[in-house]
Amino acid sequence: MIKRIGFLIILMTCLLAGPAGSKESLRVVVLPFDVYSQEDLSYMGVEIPGVILKQLSEDGAGVVDVNTAAGLLPKEGSRTLDAFRRIGIQTGADYVVWGSLTWIGTKFSMDAKMVEAIGERPPETFFTEGDGIENLFGTVKELAQDIGSKIFKWKKIIDIRVDGNNRIEADAIRKQIQTKSGDLFQTGNLSKDLKAIYSMGYFDDVRILSEDAPGGKIIIFNVKEKATIRYIRTSGNRVYDDGKIKENLTIKTGSILNIFKIHNNIERIEALYRDKNYHNVRVTYDIQQRDNNQADLTFVIDEGAKIRIEKITFIGNNAYSEKDLKGLMQTSEKGFFFWLTSSGELNKENLNQDAAKLAAFYHNKGYVDAKIGEPQVEFKDTWIEITFRIEEGAQYGVGAVDISGDLILPKEDLLKKVKILNEKFYNREIIRNDVLYLSDLYSDEGYAYANISPAVDKDPEKRIVNIIYQINKGRQVYFERILIGGNTKTRDKVIRRELQVYEQELYSGSRLKRGVRNLYRLDYFEDIKVATAKGDSDDSILLKIDVTEKPTGAFTFGGGYSSLQDFFVTASITQRNFLGRGQTLKLQGEIGGRSDQYTLSFTEPWLFDIPLSAGFDIYSWNYDYDTYEKDSLGGALRFSYRVFDFTRAGITYKYDRADISDITEDAADSIKELEGINITSSITTYINYDSRDRQFNPTEGSDHSLSFQYAGLGGNIGFSKITAETGWYIPLFWGVVNFLHGKAGSVTENSGMLLPDYEKFYLGGMNSMRGFDWRGIHAIDENGDEIGGEKFVQFNFEILIPLVKKQGLVGVLFYDTGNVYGKDESMSLSGLRQSAGYGIRWFSPIGPIRLENGYIIDTKEGERSGGRWEFTMGSAF
Numbered sequence: 103m104i105k106r107i108g109f110l111i112i113l114m115t116c117l118l119a120g121p122a123g124s125k126e127s128l129r130v131v132v133l134p135f136d137v138y139s140q141e142d143l144s145y146m147g148v149e150i151p152g153v154i155l156k157q158l159s160e161d162g163a164g165v166v167d168v169n170t171a172a173g174l175l176p177k178e179g180s181r182t183l184d185a186f187r188r189i190g191i192q193t194g195a196d197y198v199v200w201g202s203l204t205w206i207g208t209k210f211s212m213d214a215k216m217v218e219a220i221g222e223r224p225p226e227t228f229f230t231e232g233d234g235i236e237n238l239f240g241t242v243k244e245l246a247q248d249i250g251s252k253i254f255k256w257k258k259i260i261d262i263r264v265d266g267n268n269r270i271e272a273d274a275i276r277k278q279i280q281t282k283s284g285d286l287f288q289t290g291n292l293s294k295d296l297k298a299i300y301s302m303g304y305f306d307d308v309r310i311l312s313e314d315a316p317g318g319k320i321i322i323f324n325v326k327e328k329a330t331i332r333y334i335r336t337s338g339n340r341v342y343d344d345g346k347i348k349e350n351l352t353i354k355t356g357s358i359l360n361i362f363k364i365h366n367n368i369e370r371i372e373a374l375y376r377d378k379n380y381h382n383v384r385v386t387y388d389i390q391q392r393d394n395n396q397a398d399l400t401f402v403i404d405e406g407a408k409i410r411i412e413k414i415t416f417i418g419n420n421a422y423s424e425k426d427l428k429g430l431m432q433t434s435e436k437g438f439f440f441w442l443t444s445s446g447e448l449n450k451e452n453l454n455q456d457a458a459k460l461a462a463f464y465h466n467k468g469y470v471d472a473k474i475g476e477p478q479v480e481f482k483d484t485w486i487e488i489t490f491r492i493e494e495g496a497q498y499g500v501g502a503v504d505i506s507g508d509l510i511l512p513k514e515d516l517l518k519k520v521k522i523l524n525e526k527f528y529n530r531e532i533i534r535n536d537v538l539y540l541s542d543l544y545s546d547e548g549y550a551y552a553n554i555s556p557a558v559d560k561d562p563e564k565r566i567v568n569i570i571y572q573i574n575k576g577r578q579v580y581f582e583r584i585l586i587g588g589n590t591k592t593r594d595k596v597i598r599r600e601l602q603v604y605e606q607e608l609y610s611g612s613r614l615k616r617g618v619r620n621l622y623r624l625d626y627f628e629d630i631k632v633a634t635a636k637g638d639s640d641d642s643i644l645l646k647i648d649v650t651e652k653p654t655g656a657f658t659f660g661g662g663y664s665s666l667q668d669f670f671v672t673a674s675i676t677q678r679n680f681l682g683r684g685q686t687l688k689l690q691g692e693i694g695g696r697s698d699q700y701t702l703s704f705t706e707p708w709l710f711d712i713p714l715s716a717g718f719d720i721y722s723w724n725y726d727y728d729t730y731e732k733d734s735l736g737g738a739l740r741f742s743y744r745v746f747d748f749t750r751a752g753i754t755y756k757y758d759r760a761d762i763s764d765i766t767e768d769a770a771d772s773i774k775e776l777e778g779i780n781i782t783s784s785i786t787t788y789i790n791y792d793s794r795d796r797q798f799n800p801t802e803g804s805d806h807s808l809s810f811q812y813a814g815l816g817g818n819i820g821f822s823k824i825t826a827e828t829g830w831y832i833p834l835f836w837g838v839v840n841f842l843h844g845k846a847g848s849v850t851e852n853s854g855m856l857l858p859d860y861e862k863f864y865l866g867g868m869n870s871m872r873g874f875d876w877r878g879i880h881a882i883d884e885n886g887d888e889i890g891g892e893k894f895v896q897f898n899f900e901i902l903i904p905l906v907k908k909q910g911l912v913g914v915l916f917y918d919t920g921n922v923y924g925k926d927e928s929m930s931l932s933g934l935r936q937s938a939g940y941g942i943r944w945f946s947p948i949g950p951i952r953l954e955n956g957y958i959i960d961t962k963e964g965e966r967s968g969g970r971w972e973f974t975m976g977s978a979f
Contacts, residue, residue: 104206118743121358121718123513123951126235126703128162128163128164128196128197128253128254128809129164129165129166129194129195129196129197130149130155130163130164130165130166130195130196130197130198130199130443131165131166131169131171131189131190131193131195131197131198131199131236131502132154132155132158132160132165132166132168132171132199132200132594133151133168133172133174133186133189133198133199133200134147134148134151134168134171134172134173134175134200135147135150135151135201135202135203135212135214136201136203137203137205137207137881138202138203138204139203140205141205143203143205144880146203148168148169148172148213148490149435149895150201150203150242151168151171151199151667152168152509152849153239153242153243153246154199154242154245154246154249155167155168157243157246157247157250158246158249158250158253161250163250163253163254163543166193166194166195166221170193171189171193173775174193175189175200176191176193177190181200183217183225183437183503186198186468187201187217187219187220187267188219189936190217190219190220191218191219191220196218196219196220196253196268197216197217197218197221197253198213198217198219199214199215199216199249199613199634200214201213201214201215201227201228202214203358204270204671206935207924208233208234209231209232209233210227210231210232210233210238210241210247211229211230211231211232212228212230212231212241212242213227213228213229214227214228214229214249215227215228215665216228216249216252216253216670219967226249226252226889228245228248228249229572230244230245230248230263236654237694241481247286248544249905250286250965251286251525253394253796256286256287257286257287257314257318257319258285258286258287258317258318258319258320259268259281259282259283259284259285259287259319259320259321260283260284260315260317260318260319261283261287261320261321262276262279262281262282262283262320262321262323263320263321263322263323264276264323264324264325265322265323265324265325266324266326266327267325267327267397268327269304269327269330270302270304270305270325270327270679271722274302275299275302275323275325275572278295278298278299278301278302279295279299279323280294280295280297280298281295281321287312287318287319287321290542292310292321293410294321294704295310296308296310296765296787297566299323299325303328303360303362304327304328305325305326305327305328306326306327306328307325307326308323308324308325308326308406308808309323309324310322310323310324310625311324315637320506320914327395328359328360328820329358329359329392329395329396329397330356330357330358330359330395330396330397330398330540331353331354331355331356331357331358331359331396331397331398332355332392332396332397332398333355333367333398333399334348334351334353334354334355334398334399334400334401335378335398335399335400335401335901336348336400336401336403337400337401338402338403338405338616339403339405340405341375341378341380341405342374342375342407346374347371347374347401350370350371350374351367351370351371351495352366352367353367353399359389359397359399362611364387364399368386368387368401369386369683371383371385371401371403372384372385375403375405378408379404379408379409379410379411379446379447379448379486380405380407380408380409381406381448381486382406382483383403383406384403384404384406385401385402385403385404386401386402386404387399387400387401387402388400389403390670392959393494400544404757407484407659409481409482409484409485409486410436410445410446410448410484410485410486411433411434411435411436411445411446411448411486411487411488411581411582412435412436412446412485412486412487413435413485413487414428414433414435414487414489414490415487415488415489415490416489416490416492417489417490417491417492418491418492418493418494419492419494421467421469421494421497422492425459427463427490429943430456430459430460430463431455431456431459432449432452432455433448433449433452433453433456434468436485442753448479448486448488453477453479454477455894455959456477457474457477457490457731460474460490460492461473461474462510462530463533463845464494465528465529465530465531466529466531466532467497467502467527467529467531468498468499468527468528468529469494469495469496469497469498470495470496470498470528470558470560471493471495471496472490472492472493472494472495473492473493473495474490474492475490475491475492475493477490477718478490478491481747487782488527496565497527497559497565498527498528498565498566498567499518499526499527499528499565499567500523500525500526500527500528500529500566500567500569501559501561501564501565501566501567501568501569502568502569503517503520503523503568503569503570503571504521504568504569504570504571504573505517505570505571505573506570506572506573507572507575508552508573508574508575510543510544510547510549510575510696511543516540519533519536519539519540521536521539521541522536522569526951528567529940531656532743533556533569536571536737537554537555537556537571538558540552540554540573541554541611542611543680544573544575545609545611545612545876546608546610546611546612546613547578547608548578548579548580548608548609548610549575549576549577549579550576550579550609550611550634550643551576551579551610552573552574552576553573553574553576554571554572554573554574554577555571555572555574556569556570556571556572557569557570557571559570562924572680577640578608578609578641579608579609579637579641579642579643580605580606580607580609580637580641580642581603581604581605581606581608581609581642581643581645582605582606582637582638582642582643582644583605583637583644583645584601584603584605584642584644584645584647585645585647586598586646586647586648586649587644587646587648587649588648588649588650588651589649589651589682590651591651591654591679591682592627592649592651592679592682593682593683593684595597595711595974596624596626596679596682596683596684597621597647597649599708599711599713600620601614601618601620601621601647602614602616602617602619602620603617603645609643613630613748614645616747618630619795619805620633621649622795622796623795624679624684625652625654625678625795625796625797626649626652626654626678626684627650627651627652628650628651628652629647629649629650630638630647630648630649630650631646631647631648631649632646632647632648633646633648634644634646635746654677654678654679655675655676655677655678656671656674656675656676656678657673657674657676658672658674658676658791658950658974659671659672659673665892667849671693671694672690672692672693673690673691673692674688674689674690674691675688675689675690676688676689676690682716683706684704684707684708685704685705685706685707686704686705686707686717687703687704688702688703688704689701689702689755690702690703696720696725696727697723697724697725697726698723698724699721699722699723699724700721700722700723701719701720701721701722702719702721702766703717703718703719703720704717704718705717705740705929707918708858709741713743713744714742714743715741715742715750715752716739716740716741717740718737718738718739718740719737719738719740720736720737721734721735721736721737722734722735723735726764728766728888729765729766729768729769729770729773729887730762730763730764730765730766730769730773730776730777731762731763731764732760732761732762732860733760733761733763734759734760734761735758735759736756736757736758736759736782737756737757738754738755738756738757738761739745739754740752740753740754740756740829741753741754742790745789745928747793748791748792748793749789749790749791750789750790750792751787751788751789752784752787752789752790753785753786753788754785754788755784755785755786756782756784756785757782757783758781758782758784758819759780759781760776760779760780760781760782760858760860761778761779761780762776762777762778762780762858763777763778765777768860769798769887770883770885770887770888770889771885772791772857772883772889773859774891775856776856776858776859780817780818780819780856780858781812781817781818781819782813782815782817782819782861783814783815783816783817783819784811784812784813784815785811785812785815786809786810786811786812787806787809787844788807788809788810788812789807789808790805790806790807791804791806791807791811792804792805792806793805794831798943798945798950799902799910799912799943799945800831801831801833801837801839802831802832802833802839804828804829804830804831805827805828805829806827806828806829807825807826807827808824808825808826809824809825809826810822810823810824811823811824811825812853812968813852813855813861814852818949819855819856819857819858819861820851820852820853820855820856820857821849821850821851821852821855821857821861822847822850822852823847823848823850823861824847824848824849825845825847826846826847827843827844827845827846828843828844828845829841829843829844830842830843836904837903837904837907838901838903838904839901839902840899840901840902840904841898841899841900841901841902842898842899843896843897843898843899843900844895844896844898845870845894845895845896845897845920846893846894846895846896846929847863847893847894848892848893849861849862849863849892849893850862854945859889860890861890862881862889862891862892863890863891863892863893863922864877864880864890864891864922865876865877865878865880865894865896865920865921865922866878866879866933867972868952868954868972868974870896870918870920871896871918871919871920871935871937871956872916872918872937872939872954872955872956872972873918873937873939873955873956873957873958873969873970874935874937874956874958874965875970875971878965879920879921880920880922881922881923881925881927882924883924890922891922891923891924891927892923892925893922893923894920894921894922894923894925895920895921895929895931895934896918896919896920897918897919897920897934898916898918899916899917899918900914900915900916900917901915901916902914902943903915905942909944909945910944910945910946911942911943911944911945912941912942912943912944913940913941913942914941914942914943914954915939916938916939916940916941916956917936917937917938917939917956918936918937918938919934919935919936919937920934920935921933921934921935925946935957935958935960936958936959937957937958937959938956938957938959939954939955939956939957939969940954941953941954941955942954950974951973951974952970952972952973952974953971953973954971954972954973955969955970955971955972956969956970956972957969957970
């Protein structure tokens with residue numbers, strides 16, 4: 103039975119697979135086969151002839167139905183050649199085929215004979231054999247092919263050649279040809295090969311030729327290759343230059359000239375123009391044939407006029423005016439200064455985001471059921487119209503608010519932390535923030551998988567929404583292990599000590615976030631990926647930290663010019679992650695017309711593996727002031743400790759040996775007192791709070807410090823100096839940041855000791871009062887000589903505008919004000935000096951660059967009235 107079913111499936115596949123037969127030329131009758139088998143396989147006696155007839159029919163023969171022929175089969179004792187020939191004549195067949203199938207176990211064999219109906223030639227004999235029912239169909243087909251080769255007098259293919267190809271390898275063409283040497287010469291198979299070669303896309307024409315040869319046929323595939331592109335040109339383009347257009351093409355010089363690829367690249371060019379709002383662009387192409395089967399391709403571009411958004415329409419808005427809704431969108435109508443701004447330009451991504459903003463706006467104003475349809479964009483001849491369809495629905499207020507489920511605090515305490523209670527109308531954003539807050543609250547207690555779901559129940563009659571925060575705290579989990587990867591230089595412990603979470607302790611979401619922020623503040627990594635996975639038990643998780651390191655060494659270079667210093671150059675080499683230990687090693691030098699300074703410093707941020715920072719500085723500084731020369735050599739020993747989040751307290755001991763010489767006659771008396779060797783032995787204490795998100799171009803956070811320095815622990819120099827500084831980075835809108843900075847200080851001479859001029863205060867230059875010369879703001883002594891002040895105050899106001907955000911290019915507008923005061927002067931805000939200006943800051947691939955131009959607002963005699971440029975720049979390694 104299994105064999106019978108298998109054979110029927112094979113037979114049906116054969117009957118359904120082939121196309122209808124071609125024109126009849128020869129007719130064949132196949133008589134039922136005799137079947138010899140231990141099992142009852144008599145049904146195969148008719149089915150085998152059916153398969154043979156199907157194959158012969160596909161090859162072009164006319165066939166006689168096997169059931170018709172079955173009634174003509176002679177009895178076994180009277181099966182002579184004449185009897186078979188009579189059957190052929192009776193059925194109008196040219197050839198008669200009969201045979202037998204013998205089946206022993208799983209093996210089978212087939213014998214067949216074929217005789218011409220008219221003639222006296224002896225019959226042709228065929229034999230084939232196989233093993234298993236699954237191979238029967240293939241064996242019958244082989245038998246049919248052998249019979250067909252005798253009927254149609256087919257010849258075998260003895261060789262296959264490729265001709266006409268110059269660039270395309272013959273082997274590459276042969277891989278597409280399924281016909282092989284030894285196959286029968288059949289037109290149908292060669293037709294498939296022809297299509298396969300054409301589908302390669304390299305040829306304009308393919309012809310199949312044949313030659314007779316001893317033993318069979320030689321088949322020749324003669325190809326005509328398509329031309330190759332010699333040059334690609336563009337014409338008519340003004341918006342984009344040739345290079346920009348060619349960057350977007352997928353066809354290149356030397357590639358095959360393919361019409362389909364040309365049309366594909368036309369679409370790419372038109373899409374490029376549509377991105378610039380040239381929606382009427384039309385691109386065609388021109389091909390110029392050249393020698394050596396080459397061609398020049400020109401894309402002819404008709405750019406058309408740039409079209410902008412002329413009108414944005416809202417349909418269905420009742421609660422809010424068009425002006426209110428347009429104010430929420432980044433997409434805008436064409437404005438008066440469209441040629442200077444991007445107003446009226448269509449950006450599909452921004453438009454989709456605007457639709458989402460509108461939906462969020464309504465949902466946050468109590469319109470729970472509000473729907474914003476997909477914006478409809480209609481292109482006119484010279485403008486664009488955009489329509490938003492809005493279904494506002496009813497406005498809902500906030501009804502009852504409750505918390506249910508697993509509570510880790512009394513419900514009253516949790517409800518006090520829920521902000522939606524303070525809202526009059528339903529606000530989806532506030533609810534989302536409440537969920538985040540509660541999630542963080544639970545995660546800090548170890549419930550890493552706490553599920554907090556706000557259930558919203560609308561009351562259409564009262565138009566209120568009742569909200570229940572449903573809490574399923576899940577299981578408390580522990581950090582089983584912390585796995586760190588991606589760090590090829592930075593040691594694991596440098597990363598672990600910043601995380602503030604530890605193995606085998608309860609999970610804490612806020613401390614983990616803080617730890618990741620600490621890692622970013624190190625500025626050792628380009629990217630930090632955090633993931634968690636289930637641990638060995640249900641109450642443990644694996645924390646995976648995967649970092650991408652960045653260069654932490656930097657070579658910085660800067661320069662400037664002032665009437666005091668002349669031109670100077672400063673350079674430094676810094677490694678902020680020395681040997682991957684998080685240590686900082688820095689060598690800095692400054693060479694100018696009047697000064698030479700060299701400093702070597704080292705900092706260990708975690709001495710004894712606690713957040714105790716320790717370091718030292720060694721320096722040599724020679725400076726030729728206008729009235730004296732100072733040559734000093736010294737060093738410092740520094741310690742600081744992190745006392746609170748973002749807060750460090752520190753102490754520094756400093757020793758300085760300064761040789762004051764070459765004092766001029768017009769120098770101030772306080773300077774002449776310093777001639778010779780001056781020893782400063784001082785100690786400084788300070789506290790610093792720094793929560794900036796990054797060191798260069800911060801976008802948020804603040805930086806505050808207070809320091810006190812006492813000199814007089816030895817030597818002849820003694821003073822007390824206090825300095826306070828504050829800085830605030832306030833995000834405004836569209837990435838714009840406001841920076842507010844203030845600094846003040848005071849220094850007094852200790853009894854019986856000296857206060858040197860170089861420990862007093864001056865203002866002016868890039869980092870204090872831009873537009874003024876370096877140390878250009880000073881005090882005046884009783885003799886009218888310029889000296890440093892004993893008090894100062896300084897304020898800076900900056901607007902940081904992102905110009906190219908991705909590349910870190912920022913524009914700066916600034917206003918500086920401040921002054922320096924002598925010993926007997928009182929600090930007064932009414933007499934502050936002022937400057938203003940502009941500049942750019944770029945976090946470039948070679949390091950931070952600052953270029954700023956300051957103008958003195960209240961110029962005095964001897965001060966320049968024009969702007970003063972200053973710059974610093976650096977590079978990373």
